[in-house]
Amino acid sequence: MSCSWFGVWPLAALITLAWIGGCECQINYRLSTNLRPSLYSLSISLRDNTIVPNSPATKFDGEVSITLQTSLADVKEITLHKDVTLTIIQCVLYDAAGKQVEEVNNARLTSVEEAQQLTVGLNQALTANVTYTLFFKYFGNIQTDTVGLFSASYIDEAAMQTKWVLLTQMQPINARLVFPCFDEPTFKAKFQLSITRPDSLHAISNTKLEKTTSEGNNRFTDHFEVTPIMSPYLLAFVVSEYQMRGNSTLSIHTRPAYNQYTEFSYSVAKRVLPAYGELFQQPYQELGNDVLQYATTPRLSQISANNWGLIIAKDNVFVEQPGITDGWLHKELTIRNIVQENAHMWFGNSVTCLWWSHIWLHEGFARYYEYFMGHQLYPDYQLDQQFLVQTLHQALLFDSQNITQPMTSAQVNINTPEDINYKFERIAFAKAASVIRMLSILMGEENFKTAIRNFLKEYRLSTVTPPMLYVHLTENWPKEQDVTLNSIYYDFNIKVGYPRIIVSLDEDNQTFRFKQTRFLLNSTDGSNPNLRYTTPITWTTNLGRNFQNLTPNFYFESDVPFYWGHMNQPIDWIIVNIKQAFYYRVHYQPPLLGRIQKALIKADHSEIPVENRAAIIDDLFNFALAELIDYVEVFEFMEYMSTETDYIPWYAAYVGLEKVARRLTPQQLPNFKKYLSDITEAVHAKLGVSWSASDKVLDVYNRNQQVSWLCKYQTSNCTAQVLEKFNGSEKPSPDYRETFYCAAARTDGYDRVLELYKKETNYIDREIYWRAASCTRDYRTHYQNEILGQGNSVDLKMVGLAQLYEQNPDLVTPIFQMVTENISQLNDALGFNWAKTAQALSDMAEYFTTREQQQLFSNFYKQSHTSFGSSAETLNQALTKVEANVQWAEQRLGKLVNFLAQRNGAGGLALASSLVLLK
Numbered sequence: 001m002s003c004s005w006f007g008v009w010p011l012a013a014l015i016t017l018a019w020i021g022g023c024e025c026q027i028n029y030r031l032s033t034n035l036r037p038s039l040y041s042l043s044i045s046l047r048d049n050t051i052v053p054n055s056p057a058t059k060f061d062g063e064v065s066i067t068l069q070t071s072l073a074d075v076k077e078i079t080l081h082k083d084v085t086l087t088i089i090q091c092v093l094y095d096a097a098g099k100q101v102e103e104v105n106n107a108r109l110t111s112v113e114e115a116q117q118l119t120v121g122l123n124q125a126l127t128a129n130v131t132y133t134l135f136f137k138y139f140g141n142i143q144t145d146t147v148g149l150f151s152a153s154y155i156d157e158a159a160m161q162t163k164w165v166l167l168t169q170m171q172p173i174n175a176r177l178v179f180p181c182f183d184e185p186t187f188k189a190k191f192q193l194s195i196t197r198p199d200s201l202h203a204i205s206n207t208k209l210e211k212t213t214s215e216g217n218n219r220f221t222d223h224f225e226v227t228p229i230m231s232p233y234l235l236a237f238v239v240s241e242y243q244m245r246g247n248s249t250l251s252i253h254t255r256p257a258y259n260q261y262t263e264f265s266y267s268v269a270k271r272v273l274p275a276y277g278e279l280f281q282q283p284y285q286e287l288g289n290d291v292l293q294y295a296t297t298p299r300l301s302q303i304s305a306n307n308w309g310l311i312i313a314k315d316n317v318f319v320e321q322p323g324i325t326d327g328w329l330h331k332e333l334t335i336r337n338i339v340q341e342n343a344h345m346w347f348g349n350s351v352t353c354l355w356w357s358h359i360w361l362h363e364g365f366a367r368y369y370e371y372f373m374g375h376q377l378y379p380d381y382q383l384d385q386q387f388l389v390q391t392l393h394q395a396l397l398f399d400s401q402n403i404t405q406p407m408t409s410a411q412v413n414i415n416t417p418e419d420i421n422y423k424f425e426r427i428a429f430a431k432a433a434s435v436i437r438m439l440s441i442l443m444g445e446e447n448f449k450t451a452i453r454n455f456l457k458e459y460r461l462s463t464v465t466p467p468m469l470y471v472h473l474t475e476n477w478p479k480e481q482d483v484t485l486n487s488i489y490y491d492f493n494i495k496v497g498y499p500r501i502i503v504s505l506d507e508d509n510q511t512f513r514f515k516q517t518r519f520l521l522n523s524t525d526g527s528n529p530n531l532r533y534t535t536p537i538t539w540t541t542n543l544g545r546n547f548q549n550l551t552p553n554f555y556f557e558s559d560v561p562f563y564w565g566h567m568n569q570p571i572d573w574i575i576v577n578i579k580q581a582f583y584y585r586v587h588y589q590p591p592l593l594g595r596i597q598k599a600l601i602k603a604d605h606s607e608i609p610v611e612n613r614a615a616i617i618d619d620l621f622n623f624a625l626a627e628l629i630d631y632v633e634v635f636e637f638m639e640y641m642s643t644e645t646d647y648i649p650w651y652a653a654y655v656g657l658e659k660v661a662r663r664l665t666p667q668q669l670p671n672f673k674k675y676l677s678d679i680t681e682a683v684h685a686k687l688g689v690s691w692s693a694s695d696k697v698l699d700v701y702n703r704n705q706q707v708s709w710l711c712k713y714q715t716s717n718c719t720a721q722v723l724e725k726f727n728g729s730e731k732p733s734p735d736y737r738e739t740f741y742c743a744a745a746r747t748d749g750y751d752r753v754l755e756l757y758k759k760e761t762n763y764i765d766r767e768i769y770w771r772a773a774s775c776t777r778d779y780r781t782h783y784q785n786e787i788l789g790q791g792n793s794v795d796l797k798m799v800g801l802a803q804l805y806e807q808n809p810d811l812v813t814p815i816f817q818m819v820t821e822n823i824s825q826l827n828d829a830l831g832f833n834w835a836k837t838a839q840a841l842s843d844m845a846e847y848f849t850t851r852e853q854q855q856l857f858s859n860f861y862k863q864s865h866t867s868f869g870s871s872a873e874t875l876n877q878a879l880t881k882v883e884a885n886v887q888w889a890e891q892r893l894g895k896l897v898n899f900l901a902q903r904n905g906a907g908g909l910a911l912a913s914s915l916v917l918l919k
């Protein structure tokens with residue numbers, strides 16, 4: 001909250017607020033550190049009606065005794081966190097001997113709601129350095145959202161009953177929704193939890209169950225062992241009718257029907273924990289908790305959540321059902337989640353960030369190990385390569401826009417819940433992981449490991465700030481490096497953004513030059529274009545072809561305008577930032593790009609590694625987006641891909657192509673299809689549409705991606721080939737199911753896929769078949785029978801309608817016309833919901849690329865917007881979006897459209913006139 005915000009408050013409110021919190025202007029969101037809790041004895045009691053089918057209880061009862069001390073004299077107030085949904089019934093202060101010091105009546109309990117704080121006013125001051133116990137009796141809400149203590153339900157198909165699960169999500173600041181506490185990571189304490197629950201349920205929490213006592217009336221209390229010293233947000237429990245696989249120290253808990261499918265997750269869990277113990281030279285158990293449990297939930301705001309000793313994830317993450325969810329991609333999801341959450345036991349639970357402003361210390365390391373520990377344990381998935389396209393490229397895209405932020409913010413800038421949420425995004429995960437990878441490569445893996453081990457040892461069970469990590473990195477920084485860690489660390493951690501390194505070759509073919517500038521997607525979006533970075537440069541040429549040595553040839557200092565080098569022989573090409581080990585983009589000036597392209601077409605791509613091929617493609621698409629080059633250059637370069645068969649470059653290519661392809665008009669598509677068909681020649685020849693058990697994992701992913709694109713754009717004879725396969729008796733393996741059934745449904749296969757959908761009872765499979773059936777080109781039949789018809793849920797109808805044109809982009813106009821002929825029919829089918837109907841049309845408009853389509857939409861808006869009530873605004877915004885998209889396509893794709901037409905020869909030209917404006 002800002003000062004100016006107070007300006008609109010009536011005077012009376014201002015005075016009250018000032019009086020309550022003692023705050024003049026800014027609310028102080030941080031607690032004073034002179035008061036420190038050391039132990040919470042927390043009893044949560046679930047009411048008897050907790051799990052009546054169809055309506056779980058809305059309240060729970062709690063008691064907490066907080067052992068604490070202050071280091072100051074004259075402390076007469078205790079301020080801690082308490083959400084407004086907790087109601088305090090009683091508050092008593094005891095001394096260390098358990099003797100009552102005073103009961104604090106309601107009048108002396110004051111709250112600052114905005115900061116979710118409670119202040120306990122005492123009659124007499126606490127004695128410094130003496131232990132007290134502050135006791136609260138209270139009740140609170142079982143939340144409907146996925147925060148604090150909340151409920152989730154599932155259908156137990158065997159019993160044909162709705163079952164309820166109660167579970168917690170405390171990170172980052174939701175412990176205060178469950179009990180009054182010092183809810184900042186720095187206030188580490190021990191927790192002794194007990195849960196009272198009805199007979200039919202059982203509870204798990206962070207630590208081992210110590211004992212269960214009977215309360216009479218079929219009620220029992222589970223008492224858990226005291227936790228290690230930890231931050232409040234790491235407390236967790238799950239109360240359910242789940243079944244368990246495993247034993248008292250390692251277990252997976254799921255709804256009974258899933259229990260048989262957790263074998264794979266369990267095998268992963270068994271491997272991962274000891275692997276980290278070995279890597280960090282600090283076994284998990286030595287941190288003070290010897291159990292690690294996994295639990296699934298139908299509902300969670302993220303895929304998975306780390307709590308000490310109890311990892312919670314969405315249902316599908318730990319469940320591999322044979323023939324349905326046991327494909328490679330799904331196993332990779334399981335592996336990556338387990339590997340990532342396990343890393344948090346060290347980075348987060350034992351060693352904890354002092355404040356959320358540097359949450360990257362948890363999330364960056366967890367993401368880094370997700371890929372690189374994942375790769376070490378499961379090399380088949382080549383997660384070291386996948387890291388580039390899934391994490392590094394994502395970070396580079398985000399970090400080149402005004403929405404970015406530094407990895408480390410100043411503590412004073414991160415205060416409100418919104419500030420804290422803001423730190424939990426891509427920079428803390430993807431950029432931090434990319435920068436950690438860069439540092440690890442720069443230092444050498446062994447030095448890096450030593451630094452991390454020492455760091456984790458020194459700060460075991462305590463809190464840290466980035467400089468504490470920095471000390472250990474510097475101590476292990478190789479002496480022979482000609483740059484200190486300091487400038488690199490500062491440039492990539494405190495500054496935002498990263499450089500574009502511009503490489504050029506002189507006419508003598510022997511002298512090359514490097515310049516740097518900050519890369520910005522939009523140079524006028526308010527970002528600072530003048531930032532420069534200390535940048536490690538590696539390079540090799542066609543003469544050396546050394547793609548193994550990642551030691552920098554030199555560091556580009558941020559205050560030096562350019563560097564140049566001279567070879568004693570002419571070179572043909574140069575590759576910079578080998579294996580994209582470091583955090584920047586490389587811009588090859590002519591004639592280098594063309595020469596690299598020629599090298600790539602040669603046998604074995606002239607040894608240029610897959611990482612650099614993917615990097616160049618991703619860089620080029622981004623340079624085109626930033627208007628540094630034209631798309632023609634990108635497409636010309638990508639002609640080399642007619643020899644490319646690897647997944648990683650193709651992944652980068654499709655990410656870039658997607659943004660262009662969806663802006664092409666139906667008239668422009670044929671030339672794009674021809675281009676796509678040509679550049680996919682080698683990969684299609686290699687992978688085809690048939691699979692075999694001996695396929696490499698990335699080939700499986702790649703085939704899927706190829707078939708999906710080629711059939712969508714009806715190139716090669718993709719659909720015919722898939723249909724042939726589909727007619728055979730072989731069922732596609734789970735990895736291919738959706739792609740293949742979708743391709744089949746486009747033509748002859750529709751009825752069969754729809755039949756599969758209707759017969760299926762498993763909800764995961766049903767959705768797959770539904771999305772696949774909705775790829776049909778017979779959009780009228782699907783729309784009339786399935787989307788306007790009665791049988792399907794509104795959610796599925798929304799998905800199905802979008803599939804019709806997303807999977808057949810050339811059909812978007814007739815589909816729009818069909819739908820808008822009688823829009824109230826769609827509205828009825830979507831449950832009489834104009835907001836959803838407007839959303840459906842607005843999604844469609846995202847695929848509008850021509851002035852004619854714009855006109856259609858605008859006519860429809862004029863005639864019908866009054867029916868939509870307040871949702872007409874959604875349509876209005878969609879219109880603005882269409883205008884921007886059409887403009888973008890006209891301005892940015894004109895040359896490309898001509899290039900594609902010319903490339904395909906006169907035959908391809910007929911329909912290719914690009915910039916005709918139809919008014």
Ligand SMILES: *[C@@H]1O[C@H](CO)[C@@H](O)[C@H](O)[C@H]1NC(C)=O
Pocket residue numbers: 071072073128129
């Ligand atoms: C309490 O103990 C701390 C640390 O031992 C000490 O620095 C502080 O001065 C003590 N406070 C008082 C009021 O004696």
Ligand SMILES: *[C@@H]1O[C@H](CO)[C@@H](O)[C@H](O)[C@H]1NC(C)=O
Pocket residue numbers: 246247248249250270
């Ligand atoms: C539980 O199983 C794990 C994995 O097999 C094993 O390492 C551990 O020793 C077992 N714990 C107990 C108490 O049996």
Ligand SMILES: *[C@@H]1O[C@H](CO)[C@@H](O)[C@H](O)[C@H]1NC(C)=O
Pocket residue numbers: 507508509570
């Ligand atoms: C540089 O290389 C190009 C391409 O191989 C060649 O055409 C040109 O003559 C070379 N220039 C010099 C000065 O050798």
Ligand SMILES: *[C@@H]1O[C@H](CO)[C@@H](O)[C@H](O)[C@H]1NC(C)=O
Pocket residue numbers: 522523524525526
């Ligand atoms: C760049 O950002 C400015 C300021 O937000 C905006 O007005 C402009 O339209 C953006 N340019 C592009 C090409 O998106």
Ligand SMILES: *[C@@H]1O[C@H](CO)[C@@H](O)[C@H](O)[C@H]1NC(C)=O
Pocket residue numbers: 401402403404405496525526527528
């Ligand atoms: C975004 O732009 C605003 C000005 O429009 C500027 O004040 C701010 O610093 C920029 N943010 C970043 C991260 O560059």
Ligand SMILES: *[C@@H]1O[C@H](CO)[C@@H](O)[C@H](O)[C@H]1NC(C)=O
Pocket residue numbers: 717720721724
């Ligand atoms: C697809 O095309 C290839 C080569 O063009 C041909 O060998 C194959 O028979 C075709 N398959 C089908 C099902 O048409």
Ligand SMILES: *[C@@H]1O[C@H](CO)[C@@H](O)[C@H](O)[C@H]1NC(C)=O
Pocket residue numbers: 720723724727748
């Ligand atoms: C696949 O089977 C259907 C009938 O089930 C038939 O109409 C179609 O021609 C077959 N397609 C191919 C490519 O064999």
